[in-house]
Amino acid sequence: MFNRNLKIAVQKAGRLSEATVELLKKCDIGFDNGHGKLRSLAFNFPLEMLFLRDDDIPQYVEDGVADCGIVGENVLAEAESDLMIVERLGFGRCRLSIAVPRGFRYRNIENLAGKRIATSYPLLLGRFLKERGVFADVHTISGSVEIAPGVGLSDAICDLVSSGSTLFTNGLEEVETVMNSEAVLVVRSDLSRPLKKIFESLTFRIKAVSEARKNKYILLNAPNERLGEIRNLIPGMKSPTVMPLAQEGWSSIHSVIADDDHWPVVEKLKASGAEGILVISIDQMIR
Incomplete structure (x- = not known):
């Protein structure tokens, strides 16, 4: 069977363009998106980007010129497109x-x-x-x-x-x-098996980046007598990681907290005796 790169249609300019390029690069997909480029091949992933007007993206995917696309949900609705929305991307709201x-x-x-x-x-x-x-x-x-x-x-x-x-x-x-x-990832329904496998790999990376955007990594030092109270404030995906420090009576706690409410949590942690609190952005997060 003939194999080729997965073709993704993305906005060449406008409100979604920069965020889309940033998303793909956070997926560790390297490509050249120099000014005026209409297409670009990824260096390290079987993906070809087609840079188009936003209004053209649904039709290009429906016609099979592109296999998938990132487009505003409003554009999709105005075009009365039946393309499947695979992922809501959380930007371009x-x-x-x-x-x-x-x-x-x-x-x-x-x-x-x-x-x-x-x-x-x-x-x-x-x-x-x-x-x-x-x-x-x-x-x-x-x-x-x-x-x-x-x-x-x-x-x-x-x-x-x-x-x-x-x-x-x-x-x-x-x-x-x-x-x-908001921006959405869409795909046509008749992808060949090899292209479907590439698309699933791309979607896996996109979901990891999207999930990371919703969360922060937090590290802090806590007195051992307050560990129970502090652990309850940051449960993490399953439970926080607790490691003893060289200083007796203290431990280091590592966890993940939701980005939307991390400031109230940090304030409560500080009030409970936590020190040296670091809040760090995450590039990818896989549950």
């Missing part, structure tokens, strides 16, 4: 939202009936409005959607929002969330 100019008297979605709404996501917006029985004039545009109300093209917009700073700068305020989105 945003929301597709409706925003109106400040001063627009907005109480509920019905206030948009008969209004002009500019968007790059007509399918998702149209479905959202239809489900709520609101009939509006949807203008499909690309590029800087947020300027549309200011130049008289629309009464409102529907666009991706992360921090909201762009809306604020353009005198807009968010009023409705159409959908939440």
Whole structure:
């Protein structure tokens, strides 16, 4: 059987591009992603990157030009793609939202009936409005959607929002969330057995990196009389590692804690007598 590299479609520029490249490199996959490159072969893994416009990624994977891809969930939904989502990657989080100019008297979605709404996501917006029985004039545009109300093209917009700073700068305020989105790993269903094996290996690495991002490695010194109390604060994946120190009456504890709440845990550890606390980022984590 003819063997070839697994082809992955990734965004060549934009909000997901840098994070995707960082993810693959944290998977210890080395490649050259120099400016303007459209494709790149990995040095140490049977993988070929295709650098594409985000809107093109679902179609390239569906057509078999690429075997898998990393794309925003919003793009996948707008394309009405049936591709399988294998992993939610935890970066590129945003929301597709409706925003109106400040001063627009907005109480509920019905206030948009008969209004002009500019968007790059007509399918998702149209479905959202239809489900709520609101009939509006949807203008499909690309590029800087947020300027549309200011130049008289629309009464409102529907666009991706992360921090909201762009809306604020353009005198807009968010009023409705159409959908939440993040980067996802997708794959076509008809991979050959050799390609499926490569994809499984890639997915294994990606999951290890994604899991590591959610956790921190913690090391600390603790007085032996407080070991029980401190161990209960950091249970770890199974239980923390406890090793005696050269200084009598003290032990070193190593464990893993969730990144989201590590500061409250560190404060409790300090209050319980722990010293020399180190909190370290993890590159890969395999459960």
